[in-house]
Amino acid sequence: MTDNVEQKVGNRIYNFTDTVLPSEVQKILELDFNYGLPTTNINQPVVTIIKDLEGCIDKVKDDELSNEGLTEVRNNLRARGVNIVTNHIKYRRRSNSNHKKNFNLVKNIKVTRNFFKQHEDLLVMRSDKGNSTVVMYKEEYLTEMNKLVGDRKTYEKIKRDPTSKLQNISNRLIKKLVDIGILDNIQGKLMRTHSALAPRIYGLRKTHKPGCKLRPVVSSIGSPGYEIANFVHKSLLPFVMSLKYNVTDSFHFLDQIKLKKVNEDHVLISLDVVSLFTNVYNSLIRKIIIERWDEIQKFVQLDQTTLLELIDFCYDSGYFMFDGNFYLQKEGCAMGSPASPSIAIIAVDYVVSMALTHLDFEIPIIKSYVDDLFAVVPKDKVDSILDVFNSVDKDIQLTLEVENNGKLPFLDILIERSEDGDLITSWFKKPYSSGRILNFNSNHPLSQKLGVVKGFLNRAMRLSHVNKTKESIRMVRRLLSSNNYPNKVISKCEKIVSERIRNNIRSNNVNRNWSFSRFPYIKGLSPRLGSLFRHTNCKLVFYNVFKVKDLFSRLKDKVEKEDRSGLVYRIPCSCGKWYVGQTRQKLKARVRQHKLDCRPEKSIKNNKTALAEHHFVEDGHNFQFEDVEILDLEKNYMKRNLSEMIFIKAMNCVNFRSDTQNLSTIYSDLINDVKDLVKS
Template sequence: MADDHIFSKVRMLYGNHAVKELSRYIKHVKKLVAHEENLSFLKKCKDYNVIPKFIENSVKNLIPKNEKSTLRNTFENIKKQTVKKLLNTYIKVEFSSISRSKKKLVGFQNQFNNKYNPSVECISQIKSHSDFIASKFKIVKNNALNKKFADVAGDIEYKNSEYVKAVSQKWFKNLTTIVIPPHVQYILSLGPKYNLPLPKLPLFDSLKEVEYILEDIDVEEGKKNIARSKITEILSKKHKDINSNKPLVHVDPLVTKRNLKDTKSFLKQHPEIILTRSDKGQVTVMMYRTEYDQKMLELLGDNAYKIKNKDPTNSFMSKNNALVKKMRELNQINDLEKRKLTTYTSVAPKIYGLPKIHKPELKLRPIVSSINSPTYELSKFLVPVLKPLKNPNYNVKNVFDFKHLFDNINVKDGYKFISLDVISLFTKIPTSLAIDLIMQKWDCVKDHTSLEKDLFEDVLKFCLGTSYFSYNDVFYTQDSLAMGNPLSPIVADIVLDNLFDQILPEINSYCQLAIKYVDDTFLVVDETKIQYILDKFNSYHPNLQFTLEEEQNLSLPFLDITVIRNSDGSIVTCHYNKPTHSGRLLNFYSNQPYSYKLNCAKNLIKRTLSLSHIKFHPQLVFEIKKTLEENRYPTKLIEKLLSDYIQNSNNQNVPAANNPDHVQSVYYSFPYLGETSFKIQKVFQEVVPIKFGHRSTNSNKSNFFSNMKDKTKKEIKSGIVYKIDCENCSSSYIGESGQYLKKRMYQHN
């Protein structure tokens, strides 16, 4: 036996006294393991909000047996606080015991080595033996404590493991061969928008926003100082609460500090992977970085994109500013508009791809982030000018408008539902076609812009003709609309409206209804003319080709509803979840305002039921409950919201209250700090009517998800705080600049 061998060897080399010392050492090794496993057990109990039996037993006589109900609640609260404090204290005790045991073991090792001067081989064998004993004892101890945990936690752990398995399958897609631990997969499956509990107060960010608001509001300085003092006190208290590990409400027991640490560790061990979200359906996708790069390069190898030798940002920025200057000189915009449209700190748009996991072959949907690009503000300036060109007779604003179309329609005999979808709409619309169509409608455009025709056309051509972006520091141009350009949606609508103008008169005798939403078109047509109608749509322009879907079993899904025709030709609708739908919503445990979660649940209920005929409601209510429960919404809350919706639906004719004295609030962005944010908002509201748009401060995205876009180089960053160290002494200069950093640094020289 290996055990006997090491003891026999020590006895032979160093005598019986050395064997006794080795036995004591092994005994302390087992004690250390016991303390470590006890600590793990106690922390697990704390994570799952359960109390070990030995602590429960120690306070079972705290409440007098014959105590009347008037004081019983007080005793119960004292008991709850006591057991939690005891649990925290026992955790501290185990930490101390582990520290002492480790010191004793080091002492034993030093004493044994000094006394007997064992060989390196002997030391190695003693270590191997102690490690073997430790691992063996750890299994025994762990099994015993797991049984204890099962006794106090009941089926909590089983339910959680089943829950993790269920939601992870729907909310997480692993496109690699890497095995991911279930608890890590669960945290990542919650998505990029899931907000984690605050590990520390974002004090600098909070104070920065406070000072920005105080500087922006028109209030006398004395009132500002009072507000500043109150807010400082509130933030100080929050800082103490976080540092004292004050327990939080509505925290997911599966999102523990240990699990978050494991998640960071897993991602650090696998730099070859990226984490992103799917193109549709709210699913977290894990894939190899090399595969992502390969798919992006395949996408950019299309003839629609051309490589540019250098970054055209400065050139486009100069042209943008020249056009804006000309607009002002001709008195066609005012000074405020000129300042907004002029840019000196633009950066190149950046392209990234979102995986289309619902397709048989993995492809990426290209998205271009155009924020702060040379034409971004000028493009936004044109959007309200072009919106009136959109034909309301061809378009629905949303799925609710679409549903109401069928209130008084009966499908003709021999007619069917079909839908047509444009293949890659934005990247297939030539900019020359779009510009020509818009300028043909100048008589309408001129009523909505102060620009003269020639200048308007120059601005339009510039905004649509400068579609470019970077990927891996290589610059590309495209002669089509970019996803991310503020103008693209309205321009696409104008082009498709023109298609309707051309095609509908030719198919009018075979078409009972034709309506569209962006690139999706719904038609009720003669079933014998379906191919003819598809060919007509595809004949409009060689770049714009349509796919066809026909009704099945008298029904066809479109947007978020299934349109169903009855035998008498009447139409009913039912809420529809696309195959890409995962059911992931704003999680109830996400560290975000309660009102956001309430609105999320209410909107799901209202959208699902109001879009559906009442005969479908029983099944839909079941699906609503399941979806909200998967997103951790309490059952009682779900039942109440469903009851409220039904009650409000029955009283829908009651007029809303009118408040003529209502003052419009001004919104400011502010980091979400729980109830502390609302306390700070209340302080501001004492002097001015404002509301906060709560900003994420510790999201899954910032902690775990990959940045898919090219990084902006440091020298062309703007709106930053910078520090310059003195070359001759220990002093430094800290400044803030709205210019490019390289330009500001040059000014210091």
């Protein structure tokens, strides 16, 4: 099959292969990536439940209580929480009703897993736009990705991994921010990185364009430049919010244009910046910051030199890993960097400001949202305006689209000119949208599903002119119905949203000193635990342990086991027992330390680890370091310690008894359920 032809299933699946997808596979791939899959009797995430329950308890605070009183409250929550969890697990074992209810879903998931195991030449991923699912050949994907990273104008292949070097530079910059008082010691400690990983690049297929074209995406969380880039973004954000032409969202945009009129000799246009992020060069940003410093310094705490130094680092850390090789982005703000949006918005605002000074006519309306611009211009100036904008900077180039029959989409609004020059707006859904949102049957709490309904209805009502509201609501109702939302639920939410808009009610959650804590959503369990914490300051935020996207292909370069950090691990001994440990370091560094502790000259060392103590106790106890296994990945220090203690209790270990002394005995029955998961 050519790359221009696809077996399209509705508008939710694009199959760019000759392979026919079984109906069971289609049913799974039609679901949203974040569709929550229910837990079953055999995959109850007991360790996660215990960790997150303790995380919730740890968040409970009450300034009116003494330390002893707060401890009593927490102990009470722990006892009641464990009782709820234990009863839930016992009930699930006695009852198979949930299994029957989800029988078809579970069956289809198994078929889908087996199908893609048998067809290793296929990749399944999400599309670049439209929220669709793409199936394509792995060979075709790798060919296109190699073409992309092989573009020598944009990327340069480098021989060495610069991660360690950039990590050291990042930590020095963070120390500087602490020394000059911009960050306190705690903030600095949280920002420093010790086990950074190289950013990973992958591609998403552009289903809205012909041929096989991929949009590059760089995952940079945990990379050397991530924390600095995030700090730069937050530092620049107040200035970005003040920019004259920038709008923050559709509602802000509507507020800016709703009272405007358009003369009949004017026309609506949209401008789109081509490859904005890779074409905003550091030299341009430095120039803007220096020229506009009097304005910028009103919004940032940093001095000009320090800000430029941080931005320089954001550009210097623009590298990534693909297929085991490292590439440096020659110019432009690093893809995947948290600083890129703010930097790009500043650059676009500069281009707009400079272009307007070169025009010999007035533009009554011009607004920008990142790389998209909306403007009203004289009809006879349409051809010339693009030349003026593209003349500001040779690297920042734009394309232009003119209204069609008096209509032009911008963001998720369709703007229409009336005969008397008013701008009539309505909620807009892009033609290539799959119409796939959080499904009502997904394993999510009802409150989140109701939030989806209210959110869409709120947008339809607030973004639409009074004459277009009914039409927009009908579109939303069709969208929700296609995702299995009952009409009764939609109608009830419509009344609530209408009433809130009529009374100008925006939110009732302000000024509440809540502390939020994650907890897995397990039907029948999580709502009860949520109720348990209802009268505390801690509010549970539910997430799914298992999702449809877990079935998708891993497009990013795999992080090797030895390069993982923030984890709990086990190392087998030749006697059949295990040593369980936890570390924030990369696993290879921790294993290296264990090997050194087992060297003969270390036998007389005091305060040996349990692993070394067991190794030296008598001949024949040799640890098989090459067979080290990761039991759990957990970045949070408190939860990681807890996970380590759980696994020590659940396994035949050589660890000291003191290693588990901080684990409450109230979890003993639950830990018995963990033992089946870690049988050697």
